[in-house]
Amino acid sequence: MQYMLLIYNCERPEPGDPDFAESLARVNAFADECRRRGVFVGGHPLQPEHTATTVSVRDGKALITDGPFAETHEHLGGAYILDCRNLDEALELAALCPMAEVGSIEVRPIVGVPGLDHSPASVAATSE
Amino acid sequence: MSPVPVLQQVYGEHRGRMLAALIRVLGDFELAEDALQDACTLALRKWGDVVPDDPIAWLLTAARNSAIDRLRQARVRREKLPQLAGQLAIESTMTDIGADSLLRMGDERLSLIFTCCHPALAEDARIALTLQAVAGLTAAQIARRFLVSESTLAQRLVRAKRKIRDAGISLEVPADHLLPERLSGVLAVVYLIFTQGYTAADDQPEHRTLRQEAIRLGKLVATLMPDEPEALGLVALLLLHDSRAAARYTQAGDVILLADQDRLRWDRAEITEAIGLLDRALRLGRPGPYQLQAAIAALHAQAPTADETDWPRIAALYAELLAVEPSPVVALNHAVAVAMATTSEEGLALIDRIDGLDRYHLLHSARADLLRRLGHTAAAAAEYRRAHELATNPADRRFLAHRLHDLDRQESR
Numbered sequence: 001m002q003y004m005l006l007i008y009n010c011e012r013p014e015p016g017d018p019d020f021a022e023s024l025a026r027v028n029a030f031a032d033e034c035r036r037r038g039v040f041v042g043g044h045p046l047q048p049e050h051t052a053t054t055v056s057v058r059d060g061k062a063l064i065t066d067g068p069f070a071e072t073h074e075h076l077g078g079a080y081i082l083d084c085r086n087l088d089e090a091l092e093l094a095a096l097c098p099m100a101e102v103g104s105i106e107v108r109p110i111v112g113v114p115g116l117d118h119s120p121a122s123v124a125a126t127s128e
Numbered sequence: 129m130s131p132v133p134v135l136q137q138v139y140g141e142h143r144g145r146m147l148a149a150l151i152r153v154l155g156d157f158e159l160a161e162d163a164l165q166d167a168c169t170l171a172l173r174k175w176g177d178v179v180p181d182d183p184i185a186w187l188l189t190a191a192r193n194s195a196i197d198r199l200r201q202a203r204v205r206r207e208k209l210p211q212l213a214g215q216l217a218i219e220s221t222m223t224d225i226g227a228d229s230l231l232r233m234g235d236e237r238l239s240l241i242f243t244c245c246h247p248a249l250a251e252d253a254r255i256a257l258t259l260q261a262v263a264g265l266t267a268a269q270i271a272r273r274f275l276v277s278e279s280t281l282a283q284r285l286v287r288a289k290r291k292i293r294d295a296g297i298s299l300e301v302p303a304d305h306l307l308p309e310r311l312s313g314v315l316a317v318v319y320l321i322f323t324q325g326y327t328a329a330d331d332q333p334e335h336r337t338l339r340q341e342a343i344r345l346g347k348l349v350a351t352l353m354p355d356e357p358e359a360l361g362l363v364a365l366l367l368l369h370d371s372r373a374a375a376r377y378t379q380a381g382d383v384i385l386l387a388d389q390d391r392l393r394w395d396r397a398e399i400t401e402a403i404g405l406l407d408r409a410l411r412l413g414r415p416g417p418y419q420l421q422a423a424i425a426a427l428h429a430q431a432p433t434a435d436e437t438d439w440p441r442i443a444a445l446y447a448e449l450l451a452v453e454p455s456p457v458v459a460l461n462h463a464v465a466v467a468m469a470t471t472s473e474e475g476l477a478l479i480d481r482i483d484g485l486d487r488y489h490l491l492h493s494a495r496a497d498l499l500r501r502l503g504h505t506a507a508a509a510a511e512y513r514r515a516h517e518l519a520t521n522p523a524d525r526r527f528l529a530h531r532l533h534d535l536d537r538q539e540s541r
Contacts, residue, residue: 001296086298087248088306109295114206 002041002110003090005080010103012045012077026098033096034082039089045078077103081110131175138183139168143264146188148236151243152299154195157261157289166194237262238352239301241345245314246297253288254317255324256281262348263341273338274324311353315362315418318346322366326373327521339370350405360409361419367402368425371395383527387434399429420449439469456485464494472498489518493528500535509535 013020034040052068068076077099084090087107094105143164150160167190171183180186244257256274259265265273271281291297302310325338343366350359375393376384406422424445431437446462459482467475476498485491496511509532516528 003296084296087246087296088298088302090296091248092306111294 001086002081002083003087004108004110005082005090005094005097006106006108007077007079007097007099008074008104008106010077010099023098030093030097034080034093037089037093039082039084039093041081041083043078043080046076048077049075131177131179132172134179134183135168135171135175138187142184144237144240144262145235146184146191147261148240149188150191150195151240151261152236153192155299156293158286158293159195159198160191162198163191163195166198167191170194235352237348239299241314241349242301242310243292243297243299245310245317246292247310247313248295248297249288249291250284251317251320253284254313255320256284257288258317258345259321259341260285263345265341273334311349311356312358314349315346315358318342318349318362319366319418321345322369326369336373339366339373342366343370355412357409357412357414358416358418360405360412361416361422364402364406364409364422365418365425367398367405368422368429371398371402371429377523381523382530383523386428391433394429399426402426402429415448415452417449417453420445420452424449437468439465443469456482457488457490460485460488460491460494467498472501476502487518489515489524489528491515492518493531496531505535505538 013023031040031043049068052066054065054067054069056063080097082090082093084093087109090107094100094107097105099105147160147164150163151157154160154163164187167187170190171187241258241262244261245254249257252274256267256270259270260267267282267285268278271278274281292299301307319342322339322342325335325342343363346359346363346366350356350363353359371394372386372389374395375389375391378384402422403426406419406426409419410423424442427438427442427445443462443465446458446465450458450462460479463475463478463482466478476495479491479495479498482491492511492515496508496515499505499508499511512528512532512535516525516532519525519528
C-alpha cells in the first residue's frame with residue numbers, strides 16, 4: 001500500500017547555512033534506507049508558504065488568491081511517497097525520517113480509486 | 129441437544145476464534161462480523177433436528193460463503209454506481225478465501241489483539257475494540273461501563289474498524305523488532321480495562337465483570353505468548369488487586385486503607401493463583417514493571433497482619449521499579465515504603481525531592497501521615513487540608529475529612 005508522508009513544521013536549512021551539509025546528508029541517508037527497502041516512490045520538498053497561490057473555480061470563474069489555502073500554524077514543507085507493506089512499516093520509516101525530530105509527519109494511505117487513470121501522458125500515448 | 133442451545137454454546141465459546149479467523153482472511157472487521165452473524169442466522173434455520181458434526185467448521189464455511197456473497201453484491205452495486213467504489217483491496221482477497229484454509233487456521237486471536245491495540249488507534253478506540261472484538265462484549269455493554277452513549281461508542285468502533293481496513297493496519301502479530309513495544313501497548317489496554325472496573329467506589333456487578341474481562345484477556349495473552357514474563361506479571365498483578373476488591377470499601381462506600389482492611393475478606397484463591405503465575409514469570413529471568421508491581425502486591429497479600437509487612441523488601445522493589453519506570457508516582461510509593469521500612473524522617477526527605485506532584489492529593493496525604501506520626505500535628509493538618517482540596521473522588525474526600533477531624537480532636541485534647 002502506498003503512503004504519503006506529509007512533513008509539517010520543519011524549517012529547512014538553505015545552502016550556505018552552517019548545518020546544511022549535515023542536514024542534507026541525513027535526509028539522503030533516509031532516502032537511501034527507503035531505496036534499500038524498495039519502498040521509495042518519490043520525495044517532494046516544497047518551497048515555503050510565501051510562494052503559495054490558491055485557486056478555486058466558482059460559477060465558472062477562477063479565483064486566485066495569494067497564500068496557502070488554510071492560514072494556520074501548521075506549515076506543510078513537503079511529502080514523501082512510500083510503497084510499504086503495511087502501516088507499521090510506514091510509521092517506522094516516518095520515525096526514521098530526520099524531519100520528524102524537528103517537526104511532525106502525518107502518514108496517510110493513498111487510496112486506489114477504481115477506474116481512475118493517473119498514468120503519465122507518455123505511457124497513455126504509447127499504449128494506444 | 130436441540131440446535132439452539134448448541135449454537136449458543138458454540139458461539140459463546142468460540143466466537144472470538146471464529147471472528148479472528150474471519151477477520152484475518154477477509155481483512156475487514158465489519159464484513160467478518162456481518163458474515164458470522166449471517167452464518168448464525170442460517171444455522172438457526174438449517175440445523176433443524178440435526179446439528180452438524182463439526183458446528184464450528186459449518187459456521188466458518190457458511191460465514192465465508194456469506195462474505196463472498198456480500199462482496200459480490202457490493203461489486204454489482206459498485207459497477208452500477210462507480211462513485212461508490214474504493215474497496216479494491218477487499219476484492220483481491222476474495223480469491224484467497226478458501227474454505228479449508230479458514231478451517232486449517234490456528235488461533236488468530238493473538239494477532240487480533242495486536243490489531244485492536246494498534247498505537248495508530250486512539251486509546252479509547254483500542255479499549256472499546258478489544259472489548260468488542262476479542263472479549264465479545266456488545267457496544268451497549270461497553271458504553272454502559274465507560275459511561276458514554278451507545279451511539280458515541282458505536283461510532284468509535286466503526287471509525288476504528290474502517291481505519292484498520294483503509295490505512296493498512298497490519299492484521300498480523302507485529303515483527304520481532306516491534307514486538308516489545310507493541311506488547312506493552314496491549315498489556316496497557318488490558319490494565320486500563322481493569323482499572324475502569326476498579327476505581328469506582330461502589331462495587332457494582334458491572335465493575336466486577338469488567339475486571340474479570342481484563343483478567344481473562346490478560347490470561348489469553350499470557351497463554352498465547354507463554355514466554356513473555358510481563359504478560360504473566362500483569363495477570364498476577366490484576367489477580368492480586370482483584371483479591372482485595374471486597375475489602376477496599378465500607379458498606380457506606382468509604383475507603384479502607386490497605387493496613388486497615390479485613391484480611392480475611394481477601395480472596396485467597398486469587399492470591400494463590402497470582403503467586404504461582406508470578407513465580408513462573410520471575411523464573412523467565414526478565415523482570416519488568418508489571419512483575420515488580422505484582423511482587424510488591426504479593427508481599428502485601430502474604431503478610432498475615434499489616435504490622436508484619438515486609439517493608440524493606442517492598443522498598444527495594446519500588447527502588448527497582450523506579451529504575452525501570454521512573455515516574456513521580458512511583459517515587460512517592462517508594463518514599464512511603466522507605467518511611468515504613470526505616471524512619472518517617474527518611475520518607476519525608478524523599479518526598480521533598482519529588483518534582484511535579486504538587487497537585488496530587490496522595491502526595492499531600494502521604495506527607496500528612498508521616499508528619500502526624502512524628503507528632504507535627506499542625507503541619508500534618510495543613511497537608512490533609514491541601515489533600516482534601518485537591519482530591520476529586522468523593523470517597524477520597526470523605527476519608528481525608530475524617531483524618532482531619534481526628535487530628536483536630538487530638539490537638540484540642
